[in-house]
Amino acid sequence: MIQLESVTKRYGDTLAVNALTMAVADGEVCVLIGPSGCGKTTTLRMINRLVEATTGRILINGEDARRSRPELLRRTIGYAIQSVGLFPHMTVEQNIAVVPSILGWDHSRITRRVQDLLQLVGLDAPTYMSKYPAQLSGGEAQRVGVARALAADPPILLMDEPFGAVDPLTRERLQQQFLGIQEKLKKTVVLVTHDLDEAVRLADRVAVMKEGQLVQYDTPEALLSTPADSFVRSFVGADRALKRISRIAVTTLMKPAGSLRRVETGFSGEVPHSQRYAWVIDDAGRLLGWVDTHREHEDESFYQIDTADIEHLTVPESASAREALSRMLGQGVRSIPVIDSSQHLLGEVTLRDIEEVTAE
Ligand SMILES: Nc1ncnc2c1ncn2[C@@H]1O[C@H](COP(=O)(O)OP(=O)(O)OP(=O)(O)O)[C@@H](O)[C@H]1O
Ligand SMILES: [Mg+2]
Numbered sequence: 001m002i003q004l005e006s007v008t009k010r011y012g013d014t015l016a017v018n019a020l021t022m023a024v025a026d027g028e029v030c031v032l033i034g035p036s037g038c039g040k041t042t043t044l045r046m047i048n049r050l051v052e053a054t055t056g057r058i059l060i061n062g063e064d065a066r067r068s069r070p071e072l073l074r075r076t077i078g079y080a081i082q083s084v085g086l087f088p089h090m091t092v093e094q095n096i097a098v099v100p101s102i103l104g105w106d107h108s109r110i111t112r113r114v115q116d117l118l119q120l121v122g123l124d125a126p127t128y129m130s131k132y133p134a135q136l137s138g139g140e141a142q143r144v145g146v147a148r149a150l151a152a153d154p155p156i157l158l159m160d161e162p163f164g165a166v167d168p169l170t171r172e173r174l175q176q177q178f179l180g181i182q183e184k185l186k187k188t189v190v191l192v193t194h195d196l197d198e199a200v201r202l203a204d205r206v207a208v209m210k211e212g213q214l215v216q217y218d219t220p221e222a223l224l225s226t227p228a229d230s231f232v233r234s235f236v237g238a239d240r241a242l243k244r245i246s247r248i249a250v251t252t253l254m255k256p257a258g259s260l261r262r263v264e265t266g267f268s269g270e271v272p273h274s275q276r277y278a279w280v281i282d283d284a285g286r287l288l289g290w291v292d293t294h295r296e297h298e299d300e301s302f303y304q305i306d307t308a309d310i311e312h313l314t315v316p317e318s319a320s321a322r323e324a325l326s327r328m329l330g331q332g333v334r335s336i337p338v339i340d341s342s343q344h345l346l347g348e349v350t351l352r353d354i355e356e357v358t359a360e
Contacts, residue, residue: 258279
C-alpha cells in the first residue's frame, strides 16, 4: 500500500506537486496521467525518494518513507524509466543484474534470475543476455528496462512512460505482456503515461493530474462515464464512449446464440425467423459457419454453409466490446458470435447490446 498525504514539491516558485493525497492498494495498477509538466514524474520520484517532498508524508506499507534509508527503499521499489535508463556500457545481463548484485546474490542465482526475467518479458535469453543496449530496438530496450525493475522481485513497481518510445503495434504488444505479467505477479504499480488509451487499458484506477493537483482519481469506467469537471471531460475526449467499451468484455454482454446443429440429413434445431443468419455448429458445439435463413428450405443452397472469413466474423472470448464493435462495423454485420480457443460457440453479441451499454 502506498499512501501520499498532502504531498507538496516546490522548486523555487514552481509548485511541481501541490497537496497531493491519494492511496494505491496492494496489487493494484494506478496510472498517473495529465498534461506535460503537471507533476507526474515528480510524484513518482518522490515515492522512491529520488526527489524529496517539500512537505507532506509518503507511507509505504504504513511506514513513513523518510524513515527508511533510500537504498533500502529502492530495493522494495523497482523503477523503470524510458529506455534511457539502461547503462550503455553494460550488457543486458549486467543491466538486469544490477540490484541483485548490490544485494549480494551469488552468481548462479543471478544468472537464473536474469534468464527467468528475460523469458517473462518475452526475450530469448541466449540471444539477448550478451547484447548491449545500443544493439536493441526501442521495444526490446523497454522490455529489458521492465525486467531490470523486476529483478529483485520488489513488491512495488514505478514506471515512467515505460512504453513511450515505440510504434503503436509494439506498444500494444508490450501492454498485453504487461497485463500478463501483472496478472501473475500482482505488483503494486504506479505507471505514468500520456496516452489515455493506455491508461484505460492498464489501470485499476486512473489519477488525472493538472498543475500539480489531483483532479480525479477513479476507475477507468467511472472516469469515462462521469468526468469530474470540464478539464477531465475535455481530457478524456469526445470518444469516451468508445474508450469505455474497450473496458467491457464481450463475455459480459453476450447472450445465447440461436444455432443450428448440422446432422447427416441437414440441420436440427430452430432459429427465430427474425434472425436472418443462423450459426451452424457441429456435434461438439464448434462453429462451422452460418446459413441464410431467408433462403427457402426447399432450395438446395440453404444447406450450403458459408464458412468464408470465419476468422473475421467471430470474436474470441477474450475480446472487448470495442473489438466486437469494430469487427461488426468492418464486416457490415449486426451481430457476431463469440467463440473460445477451440472454436466452440459461446454466444453472440449484437450491435444493440453495445448501444445499450454506451447509452447508460
Ligand atoms: N529539478 C527540477 N527543478 C526545477 N523544476 C523542476 C524540476 N523537475 C521538475 N520541475 C518542474 O516541475 C513541474 C513538474 O514536472 P514533472 O517532470 O513532474 O512533470 P511531468 O508531469 O512528468 O511532465 P511530462 O509529462 O512532460 O514528463 C514542471 O513545471 C517542471 O518544470
Ligand atoms: Mg514526466
